[in-house]
Amino acid sequence: MNYKRTFLQAFMIFCEERNIDIQKLAELSGFSIRDLNSKPDFTLSNQQMETLWGNAIQISRDELIGFRFGAAMQLAALNIVGQIIQTSNTVKQALLNASSLIHLFTDFYTMKIEEKEKTFSIVFRKNNKYKNFATSFGQMGDFLVALTVHELKGLLLQQPKPLRVTMPSFKEKWQNDYLEILDCPVRKKEYYALDFDKAYLKTKIITGNYELQQLLLNQVAELKNTFADKGSFSTAIFNYLISNSYLYSLSAESVATNFNISVRTLQRRLKDEGASYIQIVEEVRKTLAIQYLRSDIASVKEISNILGYAEVSGFVRAFKKWTGRSPSLFLENKN
Numbered sequence: 256m257n258y259k260r261t262f263l264q265a266f267m268i269f270c271e272e273r274n275i276d277i278q279k280l281a282e283l284s285g286f287s288i289r290d291l292n293s294k295p296d297f298t299l300s301n302q303q304m305e306t307l308w309g310n311a312i313q314i315s316r317d318e319l320i321g322f323r324f325g326a327a328m329q330l331a332a333l334n335i336v337g338q339i340i341q342t343s344n345t346v347k348q349a350l351l352n353a354s355s356l357i358h359l360f361t362d363f364y365t366m367k368i369e370e371k372e373k374t375f376s377i378v379f380r381k382n383n384k385y386k387n388f389a390t391s392f393g394q395m396g397d398f399l400v401a402l403t404v405h406e407l408k409g410l411l412l413q414q415p416k417p418l419r420v421t422m423p424s425f426k427e428k429w430q431n432d433y434l435e436i437l438d439c440p441v442r443k444k445e446y447y448a449l450d451f452d453k454a455y456l457k458t459k460i461i462t463g464n465y466e467l468q469q470l471l472l473n474q475v476a477e478l479k480n481t482f483a484d485k486g487s488f489s490t491a492i493f494n495y496l497i498s499n500s501y502l503y504s505l506s507a508e509s510v511a512t513n514f515n516i517s518v519r520t521l522q523r524r525l526k527d528e529g530a531s532y533i534q535i536v537e538e539v540r541k542t543l544a545i546q547y548l549r550s551d552i553a554s555v556k557e558i559s560n561i562l563g564y565a566e567v568s569g570f571v572r573a574f575k576k577w578t579g580r581s582p583s584l585f586l587e588n589k590n
Contacts, residue, residue: 258359260297266311267291269324272495273514275314283310301362305388312390317515319432321394325401326436326509327495346407346415347456350377363388363395364447374418375456377403379447393424396447401436403449418450435512489530492521496539507532541577544570548585555582 267277267288281288284299284307291297299307311320343349347368354366363385369376379399381392400420407415420437421444433441492510510532511521525531540562547558559570574582 257295257297259299259361260291260295262360263291263297263299265328266324269327270311270315270320272491273315275311280307280310280314301385301388301391305391308390308394312394315515318426319397319429322397322401322432322436323512323515325398325403326405326512328398328402328405344459345456346458346460349460350456357399361395361399363392364399366399370453370456373453374450375453377449377451381446397422397424400447400449404437415451415455418452420450421446421448423447432512435508487528488524489528489535492525492532493535493539496535497542537573537577540573544574544582545578545585548582558582 267281270280271277278288281291285303286297286299308321312318317323343352350368354368357364357366363382364379365382367378367380369378379396381396385391400422404415404417417437417439419439420433420441422433422441423443423445425433425441425443430441492514495510495514507518507521511518514521516524522532525535544558544562547553547561548555553561555570556567559567562570564570564573571581574580574585578585580588
């Protein structure tokens, strides 16, 4: 399995969803999309990766593109999360397994778990062998921090919140963007680290989320078509949420951040197409709820939590509103 190639494919899809001309991006970076998608042994040199990150920043006009990619990325798309979950029972085991696999998709960082009396840290340290690739270091480090928070949310019913995060690339002007995705204080330091309450290490992970993620990835093209009668921007928002919402916040702020626009602009553009953000969120939740219930992979409680409901009763009421039936009755009729 060529994980670095899969990582690049995921990044190009991410860029395309943000209206970046990926053919131009690839050409400027010294490769072709055709080769990327057709050659199993495709690879880029570290210098090409440096060029790719630089071009992506310039074309998108977004210095946080790696950070936003991490917040939208799914490890299942790299086929790595299966190896982690299938050999892990607790968060600690999952993180230790992840640290042994990080080299599969990046040469720039190593990952370690450092335990203290009441907290633990997930630390990403630079591989100084590649110290001349400053842009890659910054973007990949930002990516790893956002990805870690994103993926931990998918392992636990209780949403983990970092106590603090340190980033060498920290800039004060991006404080609101950091807070929106990481939901904790961020400060500048010479290495990337995420600090958590030590109690999380012993928490059992939800294996059902991995199976739901695989199900979603396998059927995402079909699910994306369910909102096609609206305008192109409404459809883009729906498609983004349908691909990411079960692990990621459904807030308008989060989505606006990932599309590099303000919440006001997001709402205005949806209104121009006769849609609203709440309407799209409800349609996404309905689509995913029906798909998950049909799969028989997770319980109603797990599905409720994944879709962002604080209480199962809230999910049940919403499901009745969407379908006229409770989840239990839906399951009975399905069988």
